[in-house]
Amino acid sequence: MSLQARLDAFTAAFQAGHAPYFAPPEVHRIIERATAELVASRQAERALRAGHRVPAFVLNSPNGKPVSSLSLLAQGPLVIDFCRGVWCPYGNLELQALEAALPALRAHGARVIAISPQSAAHSRKAVRMNRLSFPILCDTHNDLAAAFGLRYALPGYLIELYRQLKNDLPAFNHDTSWTLPMPARYLVGQDGVVLVSEVNPDYTQRPEPEDLLPALRQAQASSA
Numbered sequence: 001m002s003l004q005a006r007l008d009a010f011t012a013a014f015q016a017g018h019a020p021y022f023a024p025p026e027v028h029r030i031i032e033r034a035t036a037e038l039v040a041s042r043q044a045e046r047a048l049r050a051g052h053r054v055p056a057f058v059l060n061s062p063n064g065k066p067v068s069s070l071s072l073l074a075q076g077p078l079v080i081d082f083c084r085g086v087w088c089p090y091g092n093l094e095l096q097a098l099e100a101a102l103p104a105l106r107a108h109g110a111r112v113i114a115i116s117p118q119s120a121a122h123s124r125k126a127v128r129m130n131r132l133s134f135p136i137l138c139d140t141h142n143d144l145a146a147a148f149g150l151r152y153a154l155p156g157y158l159i160e161l162y163r164q165l166k167n168d169l170p171a172f173n174h175d176t177s178w179t180l181p182m183p184a185r186y187l188v189g190q191d192g193v194v195l196v197s198e199v200n201p202d203y204t205q206r207p208e209p210e211d212l213l214p215a216l217r218q219a220q221a222s223s224a
Helices: 003-016 025-041 069-073 089-107 120-130 140-147 156-164 169-173 209-223
Strands: 058-060 066-068 078-082 111-116 136-138 151-153 179-181 184-188 194-199
Touching (some): 003 089, 025 156, 058 136, 066 069, 069 078, 078 089, 089 111, 111 120, 120 136, 140 151, 140 179, 184 209, 194 209
Parallel strands (some): 111 136
Antiparallel strands (some): 058 066, 151 179, 184 194
């Protein structure tokens, strides 16, 4: 089953109120309103796009080890996946799909990392829960997401809903700002230039990891 088919199935179960995902209709309306407003803001169009150079960064792994983008790019093209956190079922399904596609991505020379504002402990939990063999790096305060143009502040009415649902982002992220990254996936060439940019403010829609393979093949052919 494709990633999007799995996401659509989860959305259908959530909206139908199937256990353990029951939520009253007003919850769905609030979430849909927030998503529609983020889409209408056109922030995704201002994020880093193909042809842009990514900022060099050093982020900590969940075990506290600093990881440098320059050292990763020295080894090959880099897939960067921005995810909201272990609390997000859509992000977990995407991480699982990336893990399933990892052999094909690595066969074309790519490295894969995920980036999340969540605390190191929650990133370690996400790695275990999703059985990942690639790291989730800690983007404290969503600073790198902001550099990519992905960070956004939740509207007050959505913060109130999250609080009611016990989805305490300050506790997850050790940050009181109530900000998140828009879900995004980038393929970056070894020169630091974005080859593929996939940004969607609608968190229920995610591209297939295998969609990156044509660009990876082209990058391999160019370097050869």
